Amino acid sequence: MGDDLSLRINRRTIAAAFILWTxxxxxxxxxxxxxxxxxxxxxxxxxxxxASFAILALxxxxxxxxxxxxxxxxxxxxxxxxxxxxxxxxxx
Numbered sequence: 001m002g003d004d005l006s007l008r009i010n011r012r013t014i015a016a017a018f019i020l021w022t023x024x025x026x027x028x029x030x031x032x033x034x035x036x037x038x039x040x041x042x043x044x045x046x047x048x049x050x051a052s053f054a055i056l057a058l059x060x061x062x063x064x065x066x067x068x069x070x071x072x073x074x075x076x077x078x079x080x081x082x083x084x085x086x087x088x089x090x091x092x
Contacts, residue, residue: 005068013059014071017078024052024082028089045089052082 005011028045035041056079063071 005070007066007068009063009066010068010071013063013067014074016059017056017071017074020052020055021078021081024048025085028085032089042089042092045086049082049086053079056082 005014027048031041031044056075060067060072060075
């Protein structure tokens with residue numbers, strides 16, 4: 001069926017998505033706290049976002065047809081949140 005959250009790949013993928021979101025936040029926030037307003041700190045967030053998007057795409061692809069819709073929603077939420085967290089570094 002594909003909606004079974006008891007499958008190991010589904011549990012690992014949704015955990016990876018939210019851990020990746022948290023890691024991106026910590027990297028972007030930490031860079032801004034270490035060097036506030038510097039160009040290096042402003043470049044770290046987009047670079048981390050690109051790496052995060054690549055990992056999310058790999059997770060999505062690895063799911064294949066076995067993935068639950070809830071897991072796909074978790075990946076999508078993580079992707080949108082990472083993009084939203086990156087915007088202040090790009091715009092500001």
